[in-house]
Structure formats: structure tokens, C-alpha cells
Amino acid sequence: MYQVKIKKLSGYQDISIPQKMSEFASGFDIYAGVKEEVVIRKGERVLIPTGFALEMPVGIEAQIRPRSGLALKNGITLLNTPGTIDSDYRGEVKVILINLGEEDFIVKPGDRIAQLVFMEVPQVKLVEVEDITQTNRGSGGFGHTGK
Ligand SMILES: O=c1ccn([C@H]2C[C@H](O)[C@@H](COP(=O)(O)OP(=O)(O)OP(=O)(O)O)O2)c(=O)[nH]1
Numbered sequence: 001m002y003q004v005k006i007k008k009l010s011g012y013q014d015i016s017i018p019q020k021m022s023e024f025a026s027g028f029d030i031y032a033g034v035k036e037e038v039v040i041r042k043g044e045r046v047l048i049p050t051g052f053a054l055e056m057p058v059g060i061e062a063q064i065r066p067r068s069g070l071a072l073k074n075g076i077t078l079l080n081t082p083g084t085i086d087s088d089y090r091g092e093v094k095v096i097l098i099n100l101g102e103e104d105f106i107v108k109p110g111d112r113i114a115q116l117v118f119m120e121v122p123q124v125k126l127v128e129v130e131d132i133t134q135t136n137r138g139s140g141g142f143g144h145t146g147k
């Protein structure tokens with residue numbers, strides 16, 4: 001069990017910190033920190049504040065992922081899914097929503113718009129070399145094995 005610190009930012013006392021909706025949910029649902037309704041017109045993208053900042057242990061990142069219900073019912077997803085929250089980021093977590101649906105979508109204060117999933121990230125050192133080993137696949141990719 002990792003401990004992640006979360007700070008509610010000033011001016012957002014009405015907005016809940018992210019919450020798990022079931023005991024073993026992967027994600028903590030993120031509440032929109034908008035002060036009033038925001039309309040996302042079809043095809044538009046909008047940066048939504050959340051009202052919190054995180055302090056994660058080194059080796060942990062947070063991902064922001066879409067909610068499938070909003071995706072299926074409204075065509076609402078994250079433009080940069082999964083959004084990456086770096087372990088050393090101390091700013092407000094924000095969510096880039098995009099409306100891929102047919103109709104305008106309204107975000108109301110406190111709506112659950114996305115979910116926060118914490119992941120272990122191995123600490124890696126890149127070692128630059130002249131040669132890398134051969135494999136059967138080689139440079140085949142991007143569907144080279146067929147459908
Ligand atoms: O959906 C997102 C994605 C990123 N961030 C914040 C946290 C993250 O640590 C920082 C940088 O994100 P990223 O590395 O994806 O963006 P960048 O374009 O590479 O920005 P930077 O040059 O600041 O790293 O922005 C968010 O709040 N929400």
C-alpha cells in the first residue's frame with residue numbers, strides 16, 4: 001500500500017478529492033473543479049481543473065483515464081489518454097476532455113469526468129550503444145503479421 005499525498009487547492013473546498021466508487025476499483029473518480037457549467041461543443045477540447053495536487057512517492061505515476069460510460073453515452077474521452085502525471089509534478093492536476101459525440105456536452109461542477117489510476121514505474125537508465133541484438137521479428141511491425 002503506497003501513501004500518496006493529496007492537497008485540495010484553495011478555492012475548491014466544495015469539490016471532493018477523487019474517490020473510489022467500489023472497494024477494489026482501479027481508479028479514483030475525478031470531480032470537475034469548474035465553478036460553473038462548461039459547454040464542450042462537438043469536436044471541441046477543454047482543459048478542466050480538478051482542484052487538487054499530488055505528492056507521490058518516487059517510482060509511482062498517476063494516469064488519468066476516461067470513464068467508459070461518458071465515452072459510450074456521450075462520446076466524451078481524454079484527448080491525451082492516458083494522461084501522465086509525473087511523480088515530481090506539484091501543480092494542479094487537469095483533465096483534457098474532448099467531445100467526439102454528436103451533441104454538445106455540459107460539464108457541471110462536481111461531475112465525475114475521469115479517473116485517476118496509480119501505477120508503478122520502473123526507474124530506468126538509458127544506455128546508448130552502437131548495436132542492439134537481432135530477433136525474428138526484427139523491424140516488422142505496424143500490422144506486418146496481417147489481420
Ligand atoms: O492530462 C494531464 C497531463 C499532464 N498533466 C500535468 C502533470 C504532468 O506531470 C505534466 C506534464 O505532462 P506531460 O509530460 O504529459 O506534458 P508535456 O507536454 O510533456 O509537458 P512538460 O513539458 O511540462 O512535461 O502536466 C495534467 O495535469 N493532466
Ligand SMILES: [Mg+2]
Pocket residue numbers: none
Ligand atoms: Mg513531459
